[in-house]
Amino acid sequence: MKGPVLHAMSAALLAAGLAPGAYAKESGCAKSAETAPEALAQTAEELYIWGYPLVQAARIRLVSTQGSVADSAKLTAPIHHFAHGRVLANPSTHIGVGPNNDTLYSLIWMDLKKGPFVFEAPDFGERYYTFSLNAADSTSSDSLGQRTHGGKLPPLFIHGPDFAGSTPAGMVDVTSPTRYFELAGRTLTTGTDADYAKVHALQNAMKLRTYADWRHGVNRAPTTAPQRPLHDGAHNIPPDLMFLEELGQVLRDWWAQPDDVGYLNDAKKLGIDPDGFNPGRLNGEERARIAEGLVQGQKLVECQSRRLGVQSHGWTTNYQGARFGQDYLLRAAVAKDQIYVAVPEEAIYPIGRVDSEGQLLNGNFDYRIRMSADSLPPVGAFWSITLYDDNGFMVENPIDRYSIGDRTQDLMHTQDGSVEIAIGHTRPSGADLNWLPAPQGPFYLMMRLYVPGKAILDGTWTPPPIVRVSSAGD
16 A cells, blocks of 8 residues: 555554564563653654664665765765765775675665666676665565576566556566665675776666666666655754654655554654654653653664674574564664665674673784684675674774685685684784784674575574684783
8 A cells, every 4th residue: 555644544454563562572672660661652662663764764765865976985876876886895985884895786776656667787697796675664575686596687677566567578576565665786896906897897787767768668767856854844853852753754755554554653642644743742741751762762772783683602693684574673673783684595694792702892802713614604605704893884904904704815724724713903923814903992793694505594504603812912
C-alpha cells in the first residue's frame, strides 16, 4: 500500500509486531523496573527504536545526494545519478563510518515515485562485484553480482510495491517496499593505477534509465527529483525533540506497510501528523515525558549495538545481516554502526571492540591475531581485517596500511603456513609478522568475509582470538 500520509491506513490493519518492551527484555538491554517510564515515555521509547533506522537512512540519502554534480572524492551525486568512488577508502574518507579498503563503491539513490527504473551493468568477467538492494528502512533484501549471476548481471527492473505491470523478459525483478531505494555497488580492486583504470571503465559503463526511456530506446540519465529536508523550519523545535521533527519529515513521504500501523498511530500521540511534527500540540509535561522516552530509546539502541550477535574471542558477529523481520531493536542497532551491510550469504562482518579477555582495544597495547594454515577464513571471494579509530575512520600511519587480508601484497606466513597479524602503535619485531598500525588510543576492527562458506554461516568457523600480548611501553 502506497502513500506518505499517516492516516492512510486503518487501525484495523495489523498492529506492530512486538509487544511493548519485548525487544528490551530479550536482548539484555532492558531498563530497570524502578525507572520504567510512564505510558507516553514508553511510547516515545518504542517509536525511537522503530524510527531511528528510517531517520538514519534519510540522513545518509540526503548527504549522499547533495550537490548538482557527482563528486567522487565525497562519494556524492544527485539522486538518480551514480556516485563512483575512484580510489580505495583511506584516512581522508569521512563518508559514513567503517568504509571498506577492498572495493570501489558505486552508489545511486532513486525516488521510485519517478520509476520504474532499469539498471544495466557491464560484464565483469572473473572480477568480484556485488550490488546491494537497500530500502529506506535500512534493510537490504539481497545482494546481486558475481555470486548470484557470474560476471554478467542481467538488467534490474526496479519499482515500488504499487507497480501492476509485468517484469520485462530477461530482467531481474527488484521490488522495494519504500519510496526511496539505494543500489550500492562494490567492485574489487588491487588498488594499483592499472587496476583502477579497469574498474573505472566498468563503473562508467553502469547505466540507470527510466523504464519509459528504456522501452523507447532513449539513452539518457533520469532527471533529478526534489527531496524533503529533515527540518523545514516551520516550527521552533526543542533540541531534545529534534528526533521527532526528523522522523515527522520522513513520514510525510513514507509508503506505509501493514506492520508500520501501530507505530504510525504512536507517532500521532507524540505530535506527528501528515504535516510533520508540531510541538505546539503537546503541553510541557507531555514534552518532558516524551523527551525522557527518546533518551531511553537511544540508550537501548546503543546498548544493543554492543551486542550484535554472537560474541567469541573478542569478536561480535551478526549472522542476520540487514534482514531483521520485526526485530526493530536489532534493526536500529545495526543502523547505528553498520547500516546497509550486505546480506549474510554475501558477506559477514565480525566486529572486534574488545580483546579475548573482554578489555577494550587500545593502541597503547600490542595485540596478536593468529590464523593457522588450516583455519584461514573459508570464503569464496576474499577476507580482510580493517582497523578504525573510535569514530569509525581509518588511521594515518607510516606504512599507509589500513587493512590486512588474503590479497595483501607481501603477506607474510610463518614456517608452518600460519598468518600472524600484529596490531599496535609501534612497529613489532619479527620478520614473519604482518603489522596493522593502530592509533594511540581506542580503536576497533572489522573483519570482512565475502561470500562466506558454510562453516562461517553455521558458526563452525569463528574468528581467531584478539590476544593482548603486552603494553606498548614494555
